[in-house]
Amino acid sequence: MAKQKSNMTLSPRIVMLIAKKEYRVVMHERTFILSVLIQLFIASFSTFLVIGLTSFYDPTALGELDMGSTKIAVVGNVDNDSELYLLLQNSDLAPILYGEFSDAYTAFYDRRVDAILIIPDEPPGGYEILDIDIYLPRSDLKATLVSLQLKEPLEKFEQSVRDIRTKRISGYTPLDLNIVERKTKTSSTYFEFLYVALLPLLVFTPAFISGGLVVDFITEEFERKTIDLLLVSPISLLDVISGKVLLATIIAPVQALAWVLLLMMNGIVIHNVVTILLLVLVTAMILVLVSGIISVMFKERGMAQLFYSLILIFLFMISYLFTNSPMNLVTRLSIQSIGGLETVIWLGGYSLLAVVLYGGLLKVVEGE
């Protein structure tokens, strides 16, 4: 009984002392710098992927950068007023008419043109399918570029053929909405990457890291048996664990704030920063408490890290399943797409989960 009591006493002063000690160790070992580097790498890597890919797959994103028109060969019995040919001429591509496929192929082989397009004889008003053959160079960047530039004229062509043919489908009325365009233009790929992927990833990476950090904080004491030394002093096990949990939790929103500021300095508008940081704090607490429970249960780094990673991926997966998962909540908060009441309810719910998990931690510590 006496042992259990000393296990469970909680002294705020000692908790702070433990937290400070861990803080000094983390700073001394420069693990913190490494952690920032990791996050920087993740950030630059994901921006690389998306900016690179959007500008690559969405040439309009490149803006004024002129890629020059790619020459393509067009084969078929086209007179100059063939609709597809006209659409191609008005696109970013430079179509060149060839009478024979073999001539076009020679030009393709000699790199004078980068694709061959064969226009079928079927008229738009006909009854057979119009099958367009496209020949692209294999394993070549040009193939992707040409496909990108071909998509728009092809879609326009499809639309114009459909305008004629869908009238024959009984009961079909096309849905037409007239979008009144404004000055501001943006690519939704880029916008969504920024607020759906990058921002949530950046503000939560510190929380993910904190969870792993606590595993190390706790299992190290058990594996090095330093915990036995601490426990003969008036410090209780709960003090030690709480101090570590405390430090790991509070460093997460601090790092998240740094990321938010960095993004803001780059001209990215982020709303509801305080609420977002509060959410990061609560999420970090949930993750840290989960990994705290695991660490006290297993007392061994390998096992505890394995289970923490598995649970982290599990949580990540279930956050795809519902609206207002922490990641989604950050997105909606940052672009002002969520009402005040909804925010309070969900934030309250997550805090409640943290309280329940703290109860779980108490239970596990008590069991020691």
Add this chain to the structure above:
Amino acid sequence: MIDIIINMMAGWITIAKWEFFRSKLKFDARSLILLAVSLLLLIGASYMAAQTGMNMNNDMYRVALTNPDLEPVLGIDQRFNVMTVDIDTASNMYATDADLVIIDPNVFMADTEKSASASEALKSTLKNYREGVLTSYNDINNSHPVWVTIHYLERPEAFQVLSGERPRSIAEDGEEEVIATQLSPEDVEAAATGGSITGEIGTGAAPAPPQTADEFQEIQRRNLFEKQTIATPSHFAPPIPFTAILYSFMFIFPIYFVSQFYSSSIMDERTNKKCELVLVAPLRGADIVIGKTVPYILVTMVIIAIVTTYIKGLPTDTETIKSSLLILATMFPIVLLFFAFSFISAILSRSFKELTFAMVFLSVVVSGYLFFPAMFANVHAISTISPMTLIVLLIEGENIKMSEYIFSTLPFYFVGLSVYVFGIYIFREEDLFTQKPITQKLLDCVEIFLSNPYGSVFLLSIIFIPFVYMAQLMLIVMLFNLPLPYSVIVMIVLAALIEELVKSIGIYTLFKRKMVAPTLKNAATLAVFAGAGFFAGEKLLVFITLAPIATSVFGSVMTMGTLLLIPLMVHITGVMVVSLGMYAISPRWYLPFVLFASILHGLYNLFILRGILFG
């Protein structure tokens, strides 16, 4: 002779057995049950998440509607949070509480990025809706009148991997490509006289547009791993090789998990000095390291084999067996590198935290190296830098060539093995059980290497080349975010810093650890050897690997001036500055002199590249 070999092997086999059975014991009944439960939960959650389409963008745009009929149309896209209101409310909500206000048939938007993005999202949603409605009519000729058939043709590339074109497997690509591949323009002309070649190419295994709605559905359900060959213009998509990332994850996750256990096990020997007893036993450090490593590598390879079987199917025919084995052979150097980094992290770090961070950092870096070029699999030949690209090709049923295998895996083998050798050097009491700073431990590695009869600064510089190569490739990815002239400038300076650091580290160790007398003659000779070694190593590397990318834009930034053009003199000058500086003042001034030499080196490179940067 056989006795000796058996004796040599017995050492590490004992350790391996011991490691294997002991670590198995860590999984007691409770852990195994918990592991099974959490894996089941994870699989269940992943399956459910995959069903929803893996989106985290729910309800990000707010749309006000006046026509309730539109609600189901926008409802198919989870991005829209739709409110149906009357016209007065709708006009009040405009630009305040709603990003889009739809007063049929007009869509009004605010002049903000969010609204602009929402309107783009709306366009794609309307398109998807239209396609969905049209598909529901079983009248393909009228609902989907235009079809695009995509064929890929070989032609001489402007830039090639090593030599020759990649031979394509016949089975996968359909006959028409094979015909085309072997045709030179002359052949085509010859054929053209006999008749239209279009007909010849058009026959073969080319897919035809569907005749019924069911066939249409079949085409839409195209396997994620297959290349698009036929589509309507609306579904026509350029080849985006995101699948590469998926594969990488499937293969790399197991490595990551096992390496956690591996590093814990190595660290375990250090905490509480458990391995002290083993070290006094008549076993060499190498035996212990190999013994502790082999079981983990085996387990990882078994898991990877299972993943391979899952992707490729059971190996029933020789073709599948061959490509499955090739996948394993390509994964092996990746595993080796991951484990080498875990090993050295476990040896160097002073605490569990440091170990975790070092491992996460190195895993992220290696994963980046694997992911980034593999994104361009099937798009650009530069992608073969990453072994992951070979994996993608193998999964798609293509062949890889020995030269490609060497090109992408050699740096992995080399870096992995040399990290192990350096790690084994310091697998001894004074480094394992003391709280020596990491820099001192690293110097210990270099010191032991140099005190070896075959060790020399010349060889040391050569050994560091693959490290420099991989680090510089990673720099390209890291610095991509900076605007163009700056990214190249920072890249040049950092690349120079890395090179100057590795060239002079040997000389620093020799002076610092008082292994040679710090005379002027020694300082000068060592500098010549170190610089020449780096130069020789570079040439060797260029010869083996860099040739294919040397002509690309990235390649020229990385190699121009530093790996190809800069004469021997620049390398020697850089290291000479550091060496003489340390001789003249003190080895304590090592870092400032390295910085100084890097700046000189960087300026020279900038001078060489001035035309590209400022011209």
